[in-house]
Amino acid sequence: MSTTELAARLGVSQSRIPAMEQAEVAGSIRLETLERAARALDCRLMYVLVPNASLEETVQTRARQKAADHLRAVAHNMRLEDQTVGGDDTTDQVAELAARLVDRRGLWADDRPADA
Numbered sequence: 642m643s644t645t646e647l648a649a650r651l652g653v654s655q656s657r658i659p660a661m662e663q664a665e666v667a668g669s670i671r672l673e674t675l676e677r678a679a680r681a682l683d684c685r686l687m688y689v690l691v692p693n694a695s696l697e698e699t700v701q702t703r704a705r706q707k708a709a710d711h712l713r714a715v716a717h718n719m720r721l722e723d724q725t726v727g728g729d730d731t732t733d734q735v736a737e738l739a740a741r742l743v744d745r746r747g748l749w750a751d752d753r754p755a756d757a
Contacts, residue, residue, distance in 0.1 A: 642682075650681035701739070703748055708738035 644658040651657075661678065664670040672688065679686040692699065712734055742748055 647678075647681065651677055700743055700748070704739035704742040705735060707742055707748060708735045712738060 645655045648655040648658050661670065661674060664674070672686070676686050694702070712731065
């Protein structure tokens with residue numbers, strides 16, 4: 642389809658089409674403009690966010706991060722009291738706490754550790 646034909650379908654001047662294309666390349670095109678273009682081309686605009694990992698993997702990773710952060714603070718206090726926990730025990734504790742955090746609210750909050 643030529644720019645003249647597309648412009649006619651969109652109800653804009655032919656000179657507007659290259660401007661729309663440049664805005665799309667620059668990442669500054671408006672969704673409203675894309676929707677109009679889609680309708681003019683007898684298409685649907687699909688605006689989607691595609692996750693990099695599965696929901697399960699994302700939740701498990703976040704739970705492990707949150708558990709490790711929480712236990713790091715506890716480990717600091719235990720070191721002050723000369724009650725350090727070994728590496729294998731720490732790994733087990735992170736896994737155990739992470740498993741409990743998965744089903745709790747506040748998993749995504751950064752301001753406080755989740756209650757375990």
